[in-house]
Each structure stands twice: as structure tokens, then as C-alpha cells.
Amino acid sequence: MSGERKQERQNVLDHFGEAVNMTTGELEKWLHTDHSREVGQKDGGESTGHASGRRIVQLLRTRESELTEDDLAHMRKVTGYVRRHLAQRPEGDTSDTRWRYSLMNWGHDPEK
DSSP, X not given: OOHHHHHHHHXXXXXXXXXXXXXXXXXXXXXXXXXXXXXXXXXXXXXXHHHHHHHHXXXXXXXXXXXOHHHHHHHHHHHHHHHHHHTTOOSSOOTTSHHHHHHHHXXXXXXX
């Protein structure tokens, strides 16, 4: 792997690490709640964010050296989603909002 590719890969890992501020255990526990299942764009039964949360749990359990290009692409998707969603923060207390719950499905708790 070239130095440029290594740096690009490291940037993806760093940005993902900044975006996903929930631990594997916190995210797994959250994904089993009703609030988690009730938010997000549904494509059939499960929301896109909920499915992403399950994928994030897998990514967090995967050794860096074993991450595939597909894994890195999903990490970029997560980072982009979290950044865009944070920019849309509603006014006032967000602790019990669909906005926060949606972010949590993507591994980011804005209250942390």
C-alpha cells in the first residue's frame, strides 16, 4: 500500500473515530430500544440508520488490519451523515428528540 493510500485510510479511521462516540456496548444496548427502532427513513421494516448501527457494531469489533474497502466506504458514509445531521441541530433541549435518536443509531450521542 502506498504512503498516500495509508494516509487516506488513516484519515477515514480518524474521522470515523471522531464521529462515532458511543462504545460498542452503548450502541448495542441503544439499538435494542423502541426509540431506536422508531426513528429514521424506513426501507421496508428497518430504518437505514438502525441497519447502519448494526454495521457500525461490526466495524467496531473488526481489527483495523481486516477492514475492507467496503468497510471504509461505510465509515465514510457514517462520518458524512453525522456531520450533516449535527449541522441541523434543533434549538432547545435535544435530549428526548428524534434528531438525537437518529444520530445515536449512527453511533453518535450529541450529549456525550
